[in-house]
Amino acid sequence: xxxxxxxxxxxxxxxxxxxxxxxxxxxxxxxxxxxxxxxxxxxxxxxxxxxxxxxxxxxxxxxxxxxxxxxxxxxxxxxxxxxxxxxxxxxxxxxxxxxxxxxxxxxxxxxxxxxxxxxxxxxxxxxxxxxxxxxxxxxxxxxxxxxxxxxxxxxxxxxxxxxxxxxxxxxxxxxxxxxxxxxxxxxxxxxxxxxxxxxxxxxxxxxxxxxxxxxxxxxxxxxxxxxxxxxxxxxxxxxxxxxxxxxxxxxxxxxxxxxxxxxxxxxxxxxxxxxxxxxxxxxxxxxxxxxxxxxxxxx
Numbered sequence: 001x002x003x004x005x006x007x008x009x010x011x012x013x014x015x016x017x018x019x020x021x022x023x024x025x026x027x028x029x030x031x032x033x034x035x036x037x038x039x040x041x042x043x044x045x046x047x048x049x050x051x052x053x054x055x056x057x058x059x060x061x062x063x064x065x066x067x068x069x070x071x072x073x074x075x076x077x078x079x080x081x082x083x084x085x086x087x088x089x090x091x092x093x094x095x096x097x098x099x100x101x102x103x104x105x106x107x108x109x110x111x112x113x114x115x116x117x118x119x120x121x122x123x124x125x126x127x128x129x130x131x132x133x134x135x136x137x138x139x140x141x142x143x144x145x146x147x148x149x150x151x152x153x154x155x156x157x158x159x160x161x162x163x164x165x166x167x168x169x170x171x172x173x174x175x176x177x178x179x180x181x182x183x184x185x186x187x188x189x190x191x192x193x194x195x196x197x198x199x200x201x202x203x204x205x206x207x208x209x210x211x212x213x214x215x216x217x218x219x220x221x222x223x224x225x226x227x228x229x230x231x232x233x234x235x236x237x238x239x240x241x242x243x244x245x246x247x248x249x250x251x252x253x254x255x256x257x258x259x260x261x262x263x264x265x266x267x268x269x270x271x272x273x274x275x276x277x278x279x280x281x282x283x284x285x286x287x288x289x290x291x292x293x294x295x296x297x298x299x
Contacts, residue, residue, distance in 0.1 A: 044086075047071075047078055051086045055094070061244045061273070063094040069280040095246065097239040113200045116230055117221035125159035128287050129190040133158050133197045134180070134204070135234035136172055137242075143253035150257050153180040154265075157188075158197075158233060161275055162283035163265045164188055168257050174206040181209075185216060197221040199231055241269075 006018050006029055019026045054067045062070070064084040071078050087093075117123045118131065125131040132155050139150040151172040155165040165184025169176050181196070196218045198204040204222065213220050223230030242249075245264055251257035274280040 047076065047082065048086045048090060050074075050076060050078075051083055052090055052092060055087065055092045058273070059244070059247070060093075060095050065276065066274050066280065069274055095243045097236075097243040112205065113225070114220045114222040116197075116224055117195050117219060118197055118230070123195055123221075125157075127290055128157055128159050128162075129188055129192070129194055131158040131195045131197060132156065132164065132184060133231060133234050134177060135199065135231055135238065136176065136201065136203065137238045139168070139242075139257060140250035141253060141257065142250045147250070150251060150254060151176060152257075152261065153177045153203075154234070154237065155180055155184040156234060156237060157283075160283040160286045161233070161237070161278060162270050162287065163237075166261065166265060168254065168261055170254060172203065174203045174209050177203045178209055178212055181212060190216075193217050193219060195219045195221050197223075197231070199223045200225065 006015065009018050015029065016026055019029055050071055051067055054070050055062060058066075064080050064087060067087070068078060068080045068083045071083070123131065134153060134155045136151055136153045139152055141148050141150045148170070150168055150170060152168045153166065153172075153176045154163055156162065157164050164187050165180045165182070167176055167180035167183065177198075196213055198221075200222045203209065204220075210220065241264070245260065248260050251260065270283050272282060274282060275286075278286040
């Protein structure tokens with residue numbers, strides 16, 4: 001190595017002259033002798049390995065912001081731009097959500113449409129179990145070499161973005177949203193009146209669904225006609241969901257879909273995946289302080 005040669009020749013000649021002849025920076029040589037340049041190189045390689053590890057751990061779902069936040073939690077002193085540079089050097093490109101979201105709303109003119117209660121500032125959630133939002137989306141499936149669609153209904157707690165109930169089936173009838181909401185009620189056991197928000201699709205306007213809301217003393221809220229921004233959080237979730245699960249599509253039938261959706265929502269999205277809107281916490285982490293105070297007040 002050239003630095004070793006300089007050190008050897010330095011016993012007989014001037015270090016400055018040797019560096020000039022060999023075209024090497026004198027300060028770089030002394031940094032090498034002190035071990036500083038080696039340490040920088042070692043740290044850079046260690047950081048690069050850590051970035052790649054987190055990227056692969058999250059199956060290409062994390063970009064530079066989330067990778068930076070996780071590494072800082074692990075004790076690394078690293079900035080986002082350094083992470084971006086290390087990702088670029090290793091050709092690590094995170095999955096990006098697609099803009100197009102299929103329209104699943106099937107409104108019926110004779111069914112009453114509820115007011116959008118979320119347009120009232122006092123109705124925006126300040127704690128869990130104040131506002132739940134829902135939507136339905138299509139999922140590609142293939143079984144016995146036949147292509148088809150599956151339908152996923154999800155209920156999200158708007159406060160923490162936590163998915164609290166979901167159901168996937170081969171149809172999108174009212175029972176799909178009812179079963180998903182029943183799961184949410186079992187999981188959360190809300191103690192007070194909450195707002196249930198969705199689009200104006202026939203499933204959410206059906207008599208059976210509204211009867212379920214009445215039994216639970218829930219207030220129903222709906223998006224305005226042809227205004228998808230009124231349910232933007234669910235649109236965003238489904239866009240991210242489809243992007244981050246795209247390697248699993250098409251599902252191999254209903255059972256395969258259930259297993260993979262369970263793994264994504266229950267074992268990853270709610271518990272591991274950091275959300276920028278939550279200060280790069282997971283939904284469970286974001287809710288934890290609230291539930292600690294809640295249970296303290298019970299005893």
